[in-house]
Each structure stands twice: as structure tokens, then as C-alpha cells.
Amino acid sequence: MTPWPESSTLTSIGVIRSSRTDLVDTPVQSGLNRTETASLQVLEAFVDGLDGLEEFDYVWLVTWLGKSKRSSAGRAPLRQVPFLQGGPEPRRLGIFATRGPRRVNPIGLSLVKVLAIEGSVIRFSGVDMIDGTTVIDIKPYVTAFDLPAESPRCGWFDDIDLPLGATPASLRARSSERLGADPTEPPT
């Protein structure tokens, strides 16, 4: 690897408190689980940084997925079959063309809706984080910066079902069902 020219160690700014305690039962994307609520407990040292955030409806939570069992096998493979790919002939994709958690740098990006900010606690809806997930940044959603100029092509996501509330376990079950039904059927 290219030598990193400086320290790039991260600081935790807070921790997610959600009702999800097992990764296989945790929704894979906040955008597919927009009604479930959870909270972010911001560390006291950083609470002053929240000033003004209550005027935004949506924020990006940048999370550190390093504790994930999903990435415990060492370095993430560069080509993976994403959870959301199912069926008998799932497509293998480059990790940078997926939103999967096993990445070179295990950084997650979740768009969540702010419900309330009470002292050091941000309550939000849109949950794809297991309880205890470390948050490394919060950024306000700004339409002028974060909305594409036109309706964009979204690669393989345009060709698949995106089931609401999908979890690794539910997606695995769905794949098995399809395989069980007719393994010669082409993938849908």
C-alpha cells in the first residue's frame, strides 16, 4: 500500500442506541427501513458541535463498521456478491459499486431523519445500525449539495427488488426460496 503521509486515526463522536443486536437481523439500508427509530448518543465532549442541527430534517451519519462480524475475516474482498443480490445467479460486483459493509475502509453512510435533538441525544428514523455502532461524523443533508442534477442511473440497483426492511437473514431466506422453487430459473 502507498504509505499514508500522516496520522489518520479516527475519534469516536458518539454511539448508536438501536433495538438491533444481531447483524443478521439488522436492516441493510436505512433507506429501506425509514420508519424504525433509534438514537445517537453524542459524547459530552462534542455536544457543542450540534448547535443548529435541529433546523435540518435529514442528516448523514458516517459510521465505523470495523467491529462488524461481517468484516472480521480480515481484508474485505474487492469483488463481492452484495446482500441485496439474490437468486440462483447472483452478480459479483466491485466493492466500490456496492453499499455493503465489508469495505477497504469500513465506513458506513446512512441518511436518517432527525426527529428530535435532546441535549446529547439525537433521535432519528431510518435504521441500519446495530446497537453500539460508532459514529465518526454527522453532516447535515443539504439539497443543493446532495441531490443529483437529474434522475441518475443507479447501476445494478435499478434491476433488482429493494425489499423494505431487508436484513441479511431475510435476503438469505429469499435466495433459498428462489433456489428451492426452481434452480434453473434465471435470476430476477
Added chain:
Amino acid sequence: MTPWPESSTLTSIGVIRSSRTDLVDTPVQSGLNRTETASLQVLEAFVDGLDGLEEFDYVWLVTWLGKSKRSSAGRAPLRQVPFLQGGPEPRRLGIFATRGPRRVNPIGLSLVKVLAIEGSVIRFSGVDMIDGTTVIDIKPYVTAFDLPAESPRCGWFDDIDLPLGATPASLRARSSERLGADPTEPPT
């Protein structure tokens, strides 16, 4: 600070090549500079991770702003006047309610439009990165995940002009002009 329970060291996956070489003349947001083009040189070790990315129109570049002179003064203050705030009475905001580069963890998030992927080089439009910026993740833009369910409130951004191509230098000049014109005038 809370002890970090594990290694959180980052790996560079590539480097931005842009025509911007001085931070004060580098646009502050890719969304305000959507026509300028630049490229991302992905390190050879990670090129396999790009498979399938050419089918997406937009990607998020997650960048490391640690080399920025903007953050050379040590730890970022938790309340700051953002570059985009001008006028005689600029508003001080919590860092997590801004998109400024001096953050607890100096992580940047830029939505860019993919023009072409040629081997290890991604050409894109939407430039807010100085030449040499380190990229730590690439994620495809997925409308189902990244678009709010409704047109959101965007806090103080809703109350200001967002000038196209704005740079720290141009914004500073604008503030000085306003002050010069009539320092008693309320901020616009």
C-alpha cells in the same frame, strides 16, 4: 476521549488529480461547482473494486481532509463560522450543522458525476478537492437510499445565497465588500 476499542487506521484507495492547487481558490462544495472536471487515480491494488461502477451516474467520494491547511491548527473548534456565512453578523454554528472541512474527523463527502472510468482512473465533474486529496471510499449514489422522502428543511443553508463556484477567497471578498458597503446593514 472515550477509548477506541480497536484499530481505526485508514487506508488510502486513491488520489484526486484536479487543477486546484491552493485551498483558498478551491470551490467549497462540489454541488456549487458541478461543471468542472477532475479525476480520481485509484491505486492499482484496488482497481478490481470498481467493477460495475460505470453503470452509475453519480458516486460519493469520501475524502480525507487531514492534510488541509484549514485543519493544521490542531483540533477543530466545535463552533465555527462556515465559509458560506458572510456579512457583518455571520452566524456561528456547531461543526455538525456545517459541511466545513475542519471537523473532529476530517472526512469529506462529495457527490460527483461519473464521466468515464478508464482503467484505474475515474473522470468526474463536481470539484471541491485540491489536487492530491486522499480518497478513502467510493460509494455509488442510490436514489432509494440517498434521497429524502420529502423536500427537507436545510437549516441555515435555506437562508443564504449559495454562489456557484464559491471559494474561501471569493467568499471572503464578498464579506469584505458587504462590510465596506455598509457595516450597519443587517446580514443578508
